[in-house]
Amino acid sequence: MAAPTEGLVPGVLEPAVVAPPPGEEGRLGRLRVLGGIWLPALLVAAIFFLCFVWPIIGPVPSPTGGSILNSNDPSFTPGHLFGTDATGNDEWSRLLYGGRASLEVALAVTAVGLIVGGTLGAFAGYVGGWRDGVIMRALDVLIAFPALVLAVAIAERLGPGELHAIWALSFFSVPAFGRLARAATLRVREQNFIAAARLSGTGHVRTLLRHVVPNILPELITFALLGMGIIIVLEGALSFLGLGIPPPAPSWGNMIAQGEGILSAQPKFVLLPSAALFITVVSFNLLGESMRARWTAR
Amino acid sequence: MTAPLLELDDLRVDFRQSGHVVRAVDGLSYQADKARTLALIGESGSGKTVSARAIMALLPDTARVTGSIRYEGTELVGLSERRMRALRGNQIAMVFQDPARSLNPTLRIGAQITEAIHIHRQVSKAEAHDRAVELMELVRLPAARERFRQYPHQLSGGMRQRVMIAIALAGDPRLLIADEATTALDVTTQAQIMELLRDLQERLGMALIMISHDLGLAASYADEVLVMYAGRAVERAATQTLFGHVRMPYTRALLGAIPRLENAPHTTLAAVPGQPPDLATQPPGCPFAPRCPEVTDKCRETAPPLAEQEPGHLWACWHPCGLEDSAAEEVAV
Amino acid sequence: MNELVLEVTDLVQEFILRDRGGGKAGVVHAVSGVSLELASGESLGLVGETGSGKSTLARAILQAPPPRSGSVRLRGVELVGLRGRRLIQARRHAQMVFQDPFGSLDPTWTVTRLVQEPLVAFRVGSAAERRRRAHELLELVGLDPVRYGNRRPRQLSGGQAQRVAIARALALDPSLIICDEAVSSLDVLIRAQVLNLLERLRTELHLAYLFIAHDLALVKQVSDRVAVMYLGKLVELGPAEALYRRPLHPYTVALLASIPSPDPEAPREPVTGTIRGEPPSPIDPPSGCRFRTRCPRAQDLCASQEPPMRQLADGHFAACHFPVNADAPAPEATAMSH
Numbered sequence: 001m002a003a004p005t006e007g008l009v010p011g012v013l014e015p016a017v018v019a020p021p022p023g024e025e026g027r028l029g030r031l032r033v034l035g036g037i038w039l040p041a042l043l044v045a046a047i048f049f050l051c052f053v054w055p056i057i058g059p060v061p062s063p064t065g066g067s068i069l070n071s072n073d074p075s076f077t078p079g080h081l082f083g084t085d086a087t088g089n090d091e092w093s094r095l096l097y098g099g100r101a102s103l104e105v106a107l108a109v110t111a112v113g114l115i116v117g118g119t120l121g122a123f124a125g126y127v128g129g130w131r132d133g134v135i136m137r138a139l140d141v142l143i144a145f146p147a148l149v150l151a152v153a154i155a156e157r158l159g160p161g162e163l164h165a166i167w168a169l170s171f172f173s174v175p176a177f178g179r180l181a182r183a184a185t186l187r188v189r190e191q192n193f194i195a196a197a198r199l200s201g202t203g204h205v206r207t208l209l210r211h212v213v214p215n216i217l218p219e220l221i222t223f224a225l226l227g228m229g230i231i232i233v234l235e236g237a238l239s240f241l242g243l244g245i246p247p248p249a250p251s252w253g254n255m256i257a258q259g260e261g262i263l264s265a266q267p268k269f270v271l272l273p274s275a276a277l278f279i280t281v282v283s284f285n286l287l288g289e290s291m292r293a294r295w296t297a298r
Numbered sequence: 299m300t301a302p303l304l305e306l307d308d309l310r311v312d313f314r315q316s317g318h319v320v321r322a323v324d325g326l327s328y329q330a331d332k333a334r335t336l337a338l339i340g341e342s343g344s345g346k347t348v349s350a351r352a353i354m355a356l357l358p359d360t361a362r363v364t365g366s367i368r369y370e371g372t373e374l375v376g377l378s379e380r381r382m383r384a385l386r387g388n389q390i391a392m393v394f395q396d397p398a399r400s401l402n403p404t405l406r407i408g409a410q411i412t413e414a415i416h417i418h419r420q421v422s423k424a425e426a427h428d429r430a431v432e433l434m435e436l437v438r439l440p441a442a443r444e445r446f447r448q449y450p451h452q453l454s455g456g457m458r459q460r461v462m463i464a465i466a467l468a469g470d471p472r473l474l475i476a477d478e479a480t481t482a483l484d485v486t487t488q489a490q491i492m493e494l495l496r497d498l499q500e501r502l503g504m505a506l507i508m509i510s511h512d513l514g515l516a517a518s519y520a521d522e523v524l525v526m527y528a529g530r531a532v533e534r535a536a537t538q539t540l541f542g543h544v545r546m547p548y549t550r551a552l553l554g555a556i557p558r559l560e561n562a563p564h565t566t567l568a569a570v571p572g573q574p575p576d577l578a579t580q581p582p583g584c585p586f587a588p589r590c591p592e593v594t595d596k597c598r599e600t601a602p603p604l605a606e607q608e609p610g611h612l613w614a615c616w617h618p619c620g621l622e623d624s625a626a627e628e629v630a631v
Numbered sequence: 632m633n634e635l636v637l638e639v640t641d642l643v644q645e646f647i648l649r650d651r652g653g654g655k656a657g658v659v660h661a662v663s664g665v666s667l668e669l670a671s672g673e674s675l676g677l678v679g680e681t682g683s684g685k686s687t688l689a690r691a692i693l694q695a696p697p698p699r700s701g702s703v704r705l706r707g708v709e710l711v712g713l714r715g716r717r718l719i720q721a722r723r724h725a726q727m728v729f730q731d732p733f734g735s736l737d738p739t740w741t742v743t744r745l746v747q748e749p750l751v752a753f754r755v756g757s758a759a760e761r762r763r764r765a766h767e768l769l770e771l772v773g774l775d776p777v778r779y780g781n782r783r784p785r786q787l788s789g790g791q792a793q794r795v796a797i798a799r800a801l802a803l804d805p806s807l808i809i810c811d812e813a814v815s816s817l818d819v820l821i822r823a824q825v826l827n828l829l830e831r832l833r834t835e836l837h838l839a840y841l842f843i844a845h846d847l848a849l850v851k852q853v854s855d856r857v858a859v860m861y862l863g864k865l866v867e868l869g870p871a872e873a874l875y876r877r878p879l880h881p882y883t884v885a886l887l888a889s890i891p892s893p894d895p896e897a898p899r900e901p902v903t904g905t906i907r908g909e910p911p912s913p914i915d916p917p918s919g920c921r922f923r924t925r926c927p928r929a930q931d932l933c934a935s936q937e938p939p940m941r942q943l944a945d946g947h948f949a950a951c952h953f954p955v956n957a958d959a960p961a962p963e964a965t966a967m968s969h
Contacts, residue, residue: 553893
């Protein structure tokens with residue numbers, strides 16, 4: 001089976017670059033492949049498993065309602081891997097449930113951004129004209145605010161709570177996805193296969209749904225993965241400021257906030273959620289990057 | 299007979315790609331002489347561009363080069379990057395196919411030419427400026443002084459390519475490699491640029507290697523033609539000789555596939571079936587065997603060597619056109 | 632008598648150039664009044680270099696985007712002014728094959744789905760019938776539907792991808808196929824294969840072609856008649872053989888001289904005698920005859936008066952005050968339109 005560049009005159013279509021596609025392999029090639037797509041994917045899967053599935057099937061105690069008699073148990077106490085906090089709640093359980101809350105917010109915000117923002121952006125990019133102008137100006141207004149400031153303002157207005165955090169952060173993700181979807185759509189729209197589809201008699205709606213969307217989806221998904229990391233950190237910041245998920249329900253953000261006061265005495269209460277945050281964000285980033293690399297290598 | 303300016307001997311270039319090895323150039327040997335034009339003709343995948351970049355050491359890290367490339371006696375394969383840089387652009391220059399991508403869109407063209415001059419010579423700014431204008435006039439760029447301050451996007455494709463040639467000439471190279479330099483240009487511009495290159499060659503005594511897929515171009519402008527297929531040289535001769543009696547069926551196929559003005563409308567072109575070979579999975583035997591109208595079992599088993607079967611005419615084929623089968627086993631080059 | 636499949640009259644296409652602030656910075660006169668006709672089963676070659684407007688003309692004929700002015704009649708139906716569903720219906724008899732085989736195929740679709748698309752859009756037959764027809768079409772262009780049907784364009788070679796594009800173009804039994812540099816980006820041997828395929832289809836299916844390319848030899852080989860464009864205008868139009876043996880317009884002469892001949896013995900006239908300088912800009916084309924700035928035969932009249940398209944030989948037209956090879960009467964005496 002011949003490579004796609006076979007049978008083509010160089011320079012007219014393909015850059016006459018010497019290395020055949022795909023995949024960049026150099027001396028670091030092996031290393032890069034290892035870190036490629038499988039490792040981050042595995043990490044992300046593990047994180048989801050731990051935060052969503054394990055608490056249901058495994059021996060994980062409730063994150064709230066601990067007895068004050070058990071308070072401040074050190075790590076490796078039997079039954080409490082990471083010990084307990086000041087009110088007797090199992091730290092490991094708080095980590096897991098806190099992660100669940102953070103991830104729920106991140107997933108929801110990303111989904112809203114992808115669906116609402118993606119649709120608006122793709123539509124705007126495809127139809128152009130005044131409709132494009134109106135939609136983009138509306139999104140521009142939202143994007144003009146620094147994300148965190150806007151999120152804080154909205155959360156302050158609405159009060160703390162998981163749903164409100166999702167609301168506030170969506171104001172940030174919708175225009176972000178919107179811009180990206182529009183830019184990607186503009187690029188795809190210039191391609192001859194769109195013109196060919198129209199010449200074949202395909203209507204606008206079908207062209208948008210069957211040709212444009214599948215071709216912008218990889219880019220959007222890559223962006224979504226990278227965005228997950230950002231949203232998780234933003235949620236952490238909101239919770240840290242007391243505007244996200246309210247205690248006693250744990251979230252990594254409010255855990256860090258609570259641990260801040262006793263940082264020198266018992267650093268683990270800050271270090272553990274921070275480490276969890278770090279690992280999660282890095283995993284999503286790696287996954288997003290490797291998907292982007294794979295996608296652009298084609 | 300003077301020593302050749304450039305001599306390739308059994309050049310091989312391999313690429314490591316996701317586990318397997320792709321041999322892009324497989325035992326290429328030729329010579330380029332002063333004031334002569336050699337045309338490297340081949341389609342995509344033939345290895346012509348890879349071999350040219352091997353000369354300039356412009357291949358990515360994934361490439362492994364073996365064999366010999368001697369420039370004026372100096373071995374280029376394995377040469378340190380520092381010494382290569384002294385040669386590159388200075389003694390050996392290259393013009394690429396798409397001037398739009400080779401020129402920096404944010405710099406004025408005068409600046410790009412003077413930059414090239416400064417790299418190879420210690421001159422003052424004023425001297426570099428004058429030399430740049432000289433070069434622009436040499437490549438027949440109209441209104442050279444005015445164009446000096448223009449940006450690439452303000453020039454047409456043909457003019458941009460002239461700028462590329464001016465940059466290439468900035469170091470007074472003895473060897474110029476034109477890699478599909480006119481492919482992206484209009485046919486009238488192409489003719490003008492080719493005439494310019496020939497004219498420059500005569501005046502400056504440069505050796506010129508022109509790489510193309512266009513046999514017609516070779517016929518019109520080259521002294522010697524080397525046809526490549528799947529990384530190998532399959533036929534080589536002086537232009538008149540080659541076109542006078544084509545031996546290798548691939549070359550004959552190339553010639554037959556070119557539309558001629560003399561042909562009546564709706565003439566069927568002599569077309570060979572099949573695709574260019576996948577370099578990653580090369581079976582033994584002649585690479586052209588799957589598509590060759592003259593193929594026999596022998597062709598599929600053993601690859602014919604490139605041999606000088608007639609004076610000044612080399613080819614690699616067991617069943618050349620217009621001849622009895624070659625006795626290539628005896629006379630290997 | 633062959634009916635006319637395509638009649639183009641005085642087609643004009645322009646683009647507004649915007650400067651960085653969004654204001655109007657100039658107008659690109661891409662096509663400035665082109666007229667031509669194509670009979671059923673006939674093959675018309677359109678040759679021109681970069682900036683000639685030939686690709687823009689093709690798109691304007693197909694109303695993508697619609698031209699500024701002029702008329703396009705496809706099988707007798709006026710296309711200019713039609714929109715939406717009515718345009719799609721009227722236009723179905725014309726199809727296009729593009730230069731970049733991969734750019735014209737959706738990379739996320741399979742080959743069979745791509746070829747079926749026109750049938751789906753026009754609701755032709757049932758799903759099973761469409762599938763069968765798609766397989767027929769693939770076989771017609773020399774691709775085994777079993778081997779290639781489920782592949783994506785990325786898994787095809789350039790020549791194979793172009794065949795898929797051709798198969799798709801044939802799906803609705805068009806009367807006219809516009810090939811816009813359809814073989815220019817293919818390797819020489821593959822190019823010959825695809826050209827032979829196009830030729831075979833032409834005779835088998837009685838198709839009319841508008842064959843656009845910058846290679847005059849290529850165009851001449853596949854066409855009955857050839858039209859030459861320069862900077863938005865038709866400068867010569869005539870039978871392919873006649874255009875080659877007795878070119879009338881100096882630009883055609885220059886094009887012919889520029890073609891590298893694969894015969895080293897052939898005498899080579901340097902091109903510099905036939906054409907000078909660089910192509911002017913289509914934003915500000917020269918007054919009068921647009922070719923005059925590069926023409927070795929230009930005179931004062933060429934700057935002041937635009938030469939009309941005149942018939943100078945049997946079925947052979949040129950727009951030039953001082954044509955080559957013609958026993959044409961002096962320009963002042965002939966004020967007739969074509």
